[in-house]
Amino acid sequence: MADEPSGAVAVAPGWPAIVYPDGTGMPPGIGRAWRGAVLYAERCADCHGSSGQGARAMELVGDHASLSGEWPDHGIAARWPVLPPLYDYVQRAMPPQDPGSLDDGQTWDLLAHLLVLNRLHPASRPLDRAALLAIRLPNRDGFVDIEAGDGSPWVASPVSPAPKGREASGAGSRSPR
Amino acid sequence: MSDPDPLRRRWLRRGAAVGAGLGTGLGTGLGTGLGMGGGALAAPQPGDGASGQRTMPPSWRTPGGEFSNYGQPSPDGPIRWVSTEPGAPGTGVAWTPLHELEGTLVPNGLHFERHHAGIPALDSQAWHLVVEGRVTRPSTLDLATLLRMPRHSRQAFIECAGNSSALWRPEPVQAPVGWLHGLVSCSEWTGVSLRQVLDRVGVAASARWLIAEGLDAAGMTVSLPLDSLPAHSMIALYQNGEPLRAAHGFPARLMLPGLEGVVQVKWLGRLTLSDRPAMSRFDTVAYTDLQADGVSHRFTRTLGVKSLITSPFVGQRLPCGAQELSGLAWSGAGAITRVDITVDGGRRWWPARLDGAARDRAFTRFRATWPRGVASEPAVIASRAVDSAGRVQPRRREMLRRRGGDPRYHYNAVTALSVSADGGVAHGYLDE
Numbered sequence: 001m002a003d004e005p006s007g008a009v010a011v012a013p014g015w016p017a018i019v020y021p022d023g024t025g026m027p028p029g030i031g032r033a034w035r036g037a038v039l040y041a042e043r044c045a046d047c048h049g050s051s052g053q054g055a056r057a058m059e060l061v062g063d064h065a066s067l068s069g070e071w072p073d074h075g076i077a078a079r080w081p082v083l084p085p086l087y088d089y090v091q092r093a094m095p096p097q098d099p100g101s102l103d104d105g106q107t108w109d110l111l112a113h114l115l116v117l118n119r120l121h122p123a124s125r126p127l128d129r130a131a132l133l134a135i136r137l138p139n140r141d142g143f144v145d146i147e148a149g150d151g152s153p154w155v156a157s158p159v160s161p162a163p164k165g166r167e168a169s170g171a172g173s174r175s176p177r
Numbered sequence: 178m179s180d181p182d183p184l185r186r187r188w189l190r191r192g193a194a195v196g197a198g199l200g201t202g203l204g205t206g207l208g209t210g211l212g213m214g215g216g217a218l219a220a221p222q223p224g225d226g227a228s229g230q231r232t233m234p235p236s237w238r239t240p241g242g243e244f245s246n247y248g249q250p251s252p253d254g255p256i257r258w259v260s261t262e263p264g265a266p267g268t269g270v271a272w273t274p275l276h277e278l279e280g281t282l283v284p285n286g287l288h289f290e291r292h293h294a295g296i297p298a299l300d301s302q303a304w305h306l307v308v309e310g311r312v313t314r315p316s317t318l319d320l321a322t323l324l325r326m327p328r329h330s331r332q333a334f335i336e337c338a339g340n341s342s343a344l345w346r347p348e349p350v351q352a353p354v355g356w357l358h359g360l361v362s363c364s365e366w367t368g369v370s371l372r373q374v375l376d377r378v379g380v381a382a383s384a385r386w387l388i389a390e391g392l393d394a395a396g397m398t399v400s401l402p403l404d405s406l407p408a409h410s411m412i413a414l415y416q417n418g419e420p421l422r423a424a425h426g427f428p429a430r431l432m433l434p435g436l437e438g439v440v441q442v443k444w445l446g447r448l449t450l451s452d453r454p455a456m457s458r459f460d461t462v463a464y465t466d467l468q469a470d471g472v473s474h475r476f477t478r479t480l481g482v483k484s485l486i487t488s489p490f491v492g493q494r495l496p497c498g499a500q501e502l503s504g505l506a507w508s509g510a511g512a513i514t515r516v517d518i519t520v521d522g523g524r525r526w527w528p529a530r531l532d533g534a535a536r537d538r539a540f541t542r543f544r545a546t547w548p549r550g551v552a553s554e555p556a557v558i559a560s561r562a563v564d565s566a567g568r569v570q571p572r573r574r575e576m577l578r579r580r581g582g583d584p585r586y587h588y589n590a591v592t593a594l595s596v597s598a599d600g601g602v603a604h605g606y607l608d609e
Contacts, residue, residue, distance in 0.1 A: 012307040012317060018388060018398070018449055021456045047264045056264045068471030070582035079462045089458040093396030096265040099294060100394065143465065147476045148402045148454070 019088035023133050026084045029108035031127035036113025039106055043095050052076075052117045061117050064138045077118045078139040083132055087111055250286065257287055258356055267295020267394075270337070272359035275505065276490035281533065281540035282332070283362035285417050290424050291337045291360060293395030297444050301428045306374075306412070310388070310449035313379030320428050323414065326369045331409055331434065332539040334507045336361035336480055338437040338464050341588040344573070349604040353490040357604070358592070363507070363540035366432045367415035374412060375450075384450040389431055392444040399440045400454030402476065407434045407538070412445065434538035435509035436478040437587070439464050469581030480509030481589035482570050484516050484543070484562035495600035500547040502529070504560050505540050511565035513541040520547055522557035522593070523572075523607050529560065537565075553600070559593040559607055574608040 011017050017025035041050070052060035052075070062075025072078070080086055091107045093099050102110065108127065115121035120135050255277035261269035271290040273283055283289075301320050309315040337360035343350045350357060375387075384403060391397035413432040414421060421427040426443030433440055439459055454460055454476075465473040484506035489495055506513040512535040517526035529543040543560065562570045573590040595605040 012309055012315070012447070015307060015447055018390075018451070018455050020451075020453060056262070065471075067467055067473070067583065068469065068581065072467065072471070072583045074583075081461055082456055085456050085458065085461070088398075088455075089396045093294065093394065093458075096268065096294060096394075099396070142471060143461065143473045143475045145476050146474050147405050147478055 016088075016092075019084045021082040021084060023084045023129060026087050026129065027104045028129055029104050031108035031110070031112030033109070033112040033116040033121070033123050033127070036109035036111070036116075039110055040113050043098075044110070047095070052114065060114060064119075067139070067142070075118065076114060077120060077137060078142070080137055081140045081143050082137065083111070083115075083135060086114075087132075250284070255287060257289070257359070265294070267292050270360055272356050273362045274353075274355040275359050275361075275485065275487050276353040276355045278487070279503075279542075281363055281505070281536075281542050282417060283364060285364070285419065285422055285425065288362040288364060288416070288425060289335075289337065289360045291339075291438060292393065292424075293397060294393050296423050297393045298423065299392060299427060299444060304392075304428050306429060306445060307447040308374065308378045308450075309447070310451050311381035311384040312375075312450050313381060314377075316378045318374070318377075320414075323369050323374075323412065323429065326373060328367055328369055328414070329409075329411065330365055330367040330415075331411070331432075332363060332365045332536050333409075333432060333434040334361060334363040334538065334540055335432075335438050335441050336483075336507070336509075338439060338480075338586040341592075342585060344588050344590070344592065345577075345584050349606055351491055351604055353492055354485055354487050354592075355490075358485050360438070361507070364416045365418065366411065366413040367418075368411040368413035368429070368432060371406065371410040371412055371431070371433075374448075378450075380450055383452050386451045386454050388447075388449040388451050388455050389440070389442040389445065390447045390449075391426075391442045392446040396458065397439075397442060398455050398457035398459060399442060400451075400457065400460050400476075401433070401436075401440060401478070402454075403450075405478075407436060409434055435480060435511075437464065437480055437509075440478055464586060466586055467581060467583055469579060471581075477587065480507075481587060482506075482508040482510070482513070482562050482564040482566075482568045483589040484513075484560040484570055485592055486558060486560050486594060489594065489596070489602045491594065491602055491604050493600075493602045495549075495596060495602065497551045497553065497600070498549060500549050502545045502547050502558065502560075504529075504543050506543055506560070506562040507538070507540050508562070508564035508566070508568065509538060510568060512537045512539075513543075513562055514565050515563040516541070516543040517561045517563075518543075518545045518547075518558070519561075520549075520556045520558045523559060523591075526561065535565075553596075553598055555598050556596045557593055557605060557607065558596060559591050561591050572608055573606055 019025040047055055047057035048060050049055040059075050062073035063078045067078050076086065087107060090110060091102050094102065112121065112127035115127060115135065116123045121127055121131065255274040257271040257273060259269060259271045273287050273289040305317045305319045307317050340360035341358045343357050387401045387403055387406065389399050389401065410433045412429050414429055416425055421430060426445065429445045430443045431441050431445055461475060465475045466477050467473050484504055486502055486504040488503040489500065502518060506516050513531065514535065516529040516531065518529045519526045529545040532542040532544055535541060571590050576588065576590045591607055593605050593607040595603050
């Protein structure tokens, strides 16, 4: 039974690697916030507001603290527990009129700009993979996993899934080829 | 010459419904579905035959319409309302007109829709499902392969996690039930057991999560803990007997009975077995439940127990006398075992009749006769469901206390209607 680490798992042709919270699957790159700002003004500001305050689409800059209180201020800092999946989402789905159009370099630039807007990264420094992974989001621990085993973020249930399935496959009684 | 297509006529007549935002469109919905019918054939009158010509209904005097390759609903049949998000093509919802439907199965053309980036046009010949990650045999399964595997059918509801979100507002929104709660529908789904597909590729012992991705342009990625996948989960290929429509995930979608709509991934493209979740946008930023203390509950996929009165509905004026009440109940954790009705704002409850077999994670229709007198007092009517897991539908006050200032998803509290002395039906909150 193969049981390779997920970082080495092959990906079918035509599909991107899934980007995991630890950065596995995220392409390398160096983001420059000033280039990201230009791109943001052209392609994002119309929906998300000129400085990420939100407009037709959700706000990107908000509270750093937890989201208690009557009018919690949502934004990247408080809504995302980790950053690599944000890279994945922006590249796959944004902007909605032209999804999938941002190349790796543009996506890195945009992330650099968004993290500067959120006071999570200094404008003076380029954003590379190590810098992105070193950012600890302020609301990282503000999530409780309800239906994911023991409730800790990355550990699923100790119950081993699908033993019946593996036996059935081994018997060769199904799966015509 | 008049437009020969009755559906088109109806769409033109109700054109205001299309593209209406949730906030602005609701008011104009009042009265939708009222005064339907009309144009009934005149009954034969005695003496019409005095001229010697026998009296006949007009429709006897001309051959009827032609056959069609695909049938159409009745000309005055219900339609959905569509709310779109400007600037985001194909993003929005279509509401099922629950207040105009009967029974427990929603016709495919009226099943609610929630798309995050429109409906992709997929070629069934080119389509295939990738299954990879922590599996012994990474595979691509084409449609023909799936169609050769054993199938089963099952009724199941799908409810969007954001359904009923207007009820988080401080004032009750006055709109018929479908335009407030219509992001839920129930169908008979037919497909291949998800378990069997996973068996075929061989799930590695280290796999804990199933990550499902859609082929729409929304970046749709959801993470599901393997050990809590519902029984009878399937890769659905048919809905209510016909192949999936494009709007509902053609050619294949996930059908995980009882879980929130976003994980019923339409246009299914890839399943990845993983030792951890992707923590995608759809796992974290959206579809998590912010609580009063500022903590977000994540992976709250199983839907609560819920019921709604669908008749009468907001905007109607009830005649004097006894009134038939009817509604729908469902639960993500089992079958509906009981629905209670109140007509006095929750002081006394009595059991409704459950119409038909209790089905696990599917719609149950309930009915009750309200012996309303001729000189009626104002009344507040509501329904409250209990499921086979012993869960009781909560009251709104209780939900608000738990969920704090900015809840968005998973509203399942008791919904109430006030009926004035003259029979006017309005939406109200039970606890205020």
